[in-house]
Amino acid sequence: MNIMIRYIKKYKKLLALNFISVFGFVIIELGLPTLLAKIVDEGIIAQKEEVIFQYAMMMLGIIIIGLIGVLFLAYFAVRISTNVVRDIRDELFAKTRTFSATEVNHFGVASLMTRTNNDPYQVMLFTQMLLRIGMITPIMFVASIVMAIKTSPSLSLTLAVAFPLLIIAVIWMAILSAPLSRRQQRNLDSINRIMRESLTGIRVIRAFVREKFQQGRFEKINDDYTKTSKSLFYLMALAVPAFGILFSSIIVAIIWFGTNLVGDGSLRIGQLTAFIDYIFHALFSFMMFTTLFAMYPRAAVSAARIQEVLKTEPNIVENDGGIDVSTLHGVIEFKDVTFAYADGSETPALRNISFKAEPGQTIAFIGSTGSGKSTLIQLIPRFYDTNSGSVLIDGIDVKDMNIHGLREKIGFIPQKAVLFSGSIADNIRYGNPDASLAEIMDACEIAQAKNFIEKKDGGYEHILSEAGANLSGGQKQRLSIARALVRKPKIYVFDDSFSALDYRTDAILRKELRKHTMDATVLIVAQRIGTIMHADQIIVIHKGEIVARGTHKQLLRDSEIYYDIAASQLSKEELSC
Numbered sequence: 001m002n003i004m005i006r007y008i009k010k011y012k013k014l015l016a017l018n019f020i021s022v023f024g025f026v027i028i029e030l031g032l033p034t035l036l037a038k039i040v041d042e043g044i045i046a047q048k049e050e051v052i053f054q055y056a057m058m059m060l061g062i063i064i065i066g067l068i069g070v071l072f073l074a075y076f077a078v079r080i081s082t083n084v085v086r087d088i089r090d091e092l093f094a095k096t097r098t099f100s101a102t103e104v105n106h107f108g109v110a111s112l113m114t115r116t117n118n119d120p121y122q123v124m125l126f127t128q129m130l131l132r133i134g135m136i137t138p139i140m141f142v143a144s145i146v147m148a149i150k151t152s153p154s155l156s157l158t159l160a161v162a163f164p165l166l167i168i169a170v171i172w173m174a175i176l177s178a179p180l181s182r183r184q185q186r187n188l189d190s191i192n193r194i195m196r197e198s199l200t201g202i203r204v205i206r207a208f209v210r211e212k213f214q215q216g217r218f219e220k221i222n223d224d225y226t227k228t229s230k231s232l233f234y235l236m237a238l239a240v241p242a243f244g245i246l247f248s249s250i251i252v253a254i255i256w257f258g259t260n261l262v263g264d265g266s267l268r269i270g271q272l273t274a275f276i277d278y279i280f281h282a283l284f285s286f287m288m289f290t291t292l293f294a295m296y297p298r299a300a301v302s303a304a305r306i307q308e309v310l311k312t313e314p315n316i317v318e319n320d321g322g323i324d325v326s327t328l329h330g331v332i333e334f335k336d337v338t339f340a341y342a343d344g345s346e347t348p349a350l351r352n353i354s355f356k357a358e359p360g361q362t363i364a365f366i367g368s369t370g371s372g373k374s375t376l377i378q379l380i381p382r383f384y385d386t387n388s389g390s391v392l393i394d395g396i397d398v399k400d401m402n403i404h405g406l407r408e409k410i411g412f413i414p415q416k417a418v419l420f421s422g423s424i425a426d427n428i429r430y431g432n433p434d435a436s437l438a439e440i441m442d443a444c445e446i447a448q449a450k451n452f453i454e455k456k457d458g459g460y461e462h463i464l465s466e467a468g469a470n471l472s473g474g475q476k477q478r479l480s481i482a483r484a485l486v487r488k489p490k491i492y493v494f495d496d497s498f499s500a501l502d503y504r505t506d507a508i509l510r511k512e513l514r515k516h517t518m519d520a521t522v523l524i525v526a527q528r529i530g531t532i533m534h535a536d537q538i539i540v541i542h543k544g545e546i547v548a549r550g551t552h553k554q555l556l557r558d559s560e561i562y563y564d565i566a567a568s569q570l571s572k573e574e575l576s577c
Contacts, residue, residue: 003303003310004127007084015131018076021069022135026143028066029281077131085124088306092116095309100316101383102342107309110193115309118188119302126299129292137289144282151275152267155258159279162250163286166243170290173239178297180232185301187225194218200467232298243290247283254279315342316382322402328409329394330490330521332357332380337389339379348387349375350544355537359490362514362522364532366565367541373525374415376541377493380523381410393491411484413497415525417476419468424453425460427468427479431487439486446512447482448505449475473500481509485516492517494524498531506531529569538562 008015096104096112104112149156198205198214205214254276261267267275333356340348350372357363365373378384379391382398391398398406411431419427428440435443440460444450452475456462468476477500484492492513498506510531513522526532533552540548540555540562548559555562556575566575 003088003307004084004123004130004299007087008080008127008131010087011080011083014076014080018073018080018131019135021073021076022139023069025066025070025073025136026139027069028062029140073132073136077128080131081124081128084127085120088120088123089116092120092306092309095312098314098318099312100314100385101378102315103312106312106342108189108193110196111189112309113196114185114189114192115305119185119305122299122302123306126292126295129295133288133292137285137292140285141282141289144278144285148275148278148282151271151278152258152261155254155261155267155275158250158253158257159282162246162283165246166286166290169239169242169246170293173235173290174293174297176235177232178301180228180235181298181301184225184228184232184298185305187221187228190221191218191225194221239290243287247280247287250283251276251280316385316403318403319399319401322405323396323400325393325396325401325405325409328406328490330359330409331392331394332491332521332523333390333392333395334376334379335390335392337376337379337386337391339375339384339386341384348544350379353389353546355539355546355549357521357523357537359519359521361537362517362524362535364524364526364535364538365541366526366529366532366538366562368561368565371541372544373541374495377495377523377525380491380493381407381412408487409490411487411489411492413477413480413484413492413494415495415497415499417468417473417480417497417500419464419471419476419479421464421466423458423461423463424456424479427464428460428483428486431483431485435486440482443482443485444479446485446509446516447478448509448512449478449482452478474502474505477501478505478509490520492520492522494522494526496525496527499527503530510534529566 093116096116107115145156145159148159194214194217198218205211255272258267258272258275262269262272334353337350337353338348339350353376355363365376367373375384379386380393380398382403385399393401393406420430425437425440428443429435432439437460441450444453444460453459453462464470468479471479477497481494481497498509501509506528507530524532524535529552532538535552537549538552538555539546540559542561548555548562550558556566563575
């Protein structure tokens with residue numbers, strides 16, 4: 001509830017107008033039976049047409065006032081609730097943007113999507129009900145009870161028996177619905193996760209003929225979601241007839257006792273009619289509040305999930321007040337760096353890593369899968385932070401730098417090429433929003449992407465589908481490289497960014513890169529010996545530790561691990577060179 005109140009409070013003027021509009025609804029609902037009682041007792045029974053006409057005109061005025069109030073109430077409630085859901089989603093997106101990979105992995109992409117889309121929607125539905133029913137029902141209930149007691153104090157005693165039963169029923173519903181709501185949202189997370197995996201991995205699924213397996217996974221979790229939803233909806237559906245029976249019983253009791261009071265002359269027929277109407281409104285208000293109360297557990301679960309994201313402190317804080325690195329030269333130094341993932345793993349991914357790379361140098365990293373190569377280079381732009389030791393650039397610890405300034409000086413090409421929907425030019429400008437078309441074309445020529453781009457309809461304005469699905473893996477990698485080149489950074493980080501290229505394109509691209517990165521520091525992670533054999537220094541990583549370093553020839557002679565990797569890729573003649 002706190003999170004809803006926090007957002008609703010931002011719209012105090014609209015909230016005040018919403019509150020005023022509530023009285024329009026109360027006036028029409030309680031004013032009409034009051035005037036109707038007077039028409040019956042003072043007009044119809046007394047056969048006074050002028051009295052009937054007078055009260056009828058007053059009823060018409062109340063109806064008009066009430067209608068205006070109801071319309072304004074609906075408008076303000078919808079406006080506030082939609083603004084609230086917008087604000088929540090904006091804040092969630094801004095918060096997740098600050099998350100490091102550690103927090104993203106903790107929540108899971110599917111869960112974060114549900115918390116950004118579905119959970120705020122549930123909060124919006126509850127907020128809308130709260131602003132309408134939540135404001136109307138307490139006022140309507142109190143006013144109805146006051147009017148009922150004023151009309152007949154003795155007949156009002158019937159409520160003393162009814163309301164404790166109603167309160168017990170409401171509490172019982174809340175106790176049963178809360179765990180069902182939590183389970184329903186968890187199942188929705190799982191549905192989103194499986195759906196996302198099935199769509200992104202559709203080629204693999206088809207290649208291994210696992211469609212039925214994926215269908216089974218989805219059906220199982222979907223059935224669980226359906227069963228939970230049915231239980232929740234059955235509970236809500238059961239509440240309506242249950243309360244209906246209870247309400248009817250109360251009305252019957254009032255009519256029974258009321259007719260006796262009319263018979264002995266202590267209550268008039270019009271007053272009994274008005275009293276029944278007041279009690280009906282009191283009971284109906286209570287039932288509507290019960291509906292709101294029944295919705296609360298689900299909204300509370302969603303609000304708690306939203307709050308969990310908003311309260312999570314990112315592992316890596318954006319140090320906007322850090323050291324300005326506008327004059328960065330690009331000298332990179334790792335000093336006794338140790339790093340372990342925050343997943344409870346006892347074995348560090350990296351241990352005691354130390355090396356130095358200077359502008360004009362190309363430093364390459366090679367090793368078996370899972371040895372820690374990609375983890376190592378992700379410490380440079382602070383995707384992760386070290387557990388001990390330091391990553392220095394120009395002698396400054398990256399933790400002390402302005403994080404935006406640091407990343408602006410790095411051209412990072414990830415292992416998996418990531419492209420966005422939009423034109424090719426827009427994707428490349430992601431590296432430099434101010435890049436001209438000429439700069440884009442130069443970057444694409446170096447990245448060996450110019451030829452295939454110019455063959456596309458529209459050339460550089462060719463629209464890519466989601467994640468660049470209408471491009472091959474090699475084409476996506478070349479565009480990723482062009483995106484980094486157009487930035488003209490001081491540091492280039494290639495995380496196995498040549499793996500999808502054929503050998504010829506790989507060789508030409510690296511040759512062109514050397515011409516244009518002579519003043520920059522270049523770090524390359526690769527599996528191919530041919531990609532890194534001309535590097536100034538090759539660092540061999542095994543099980544998170546540096547086990548050898550040197551040039552290609554030195555490592556062939558001195559490192560058994562490197563020699564084994566090379567022997568699996570090179571001919572005997574190339575090994576002997």
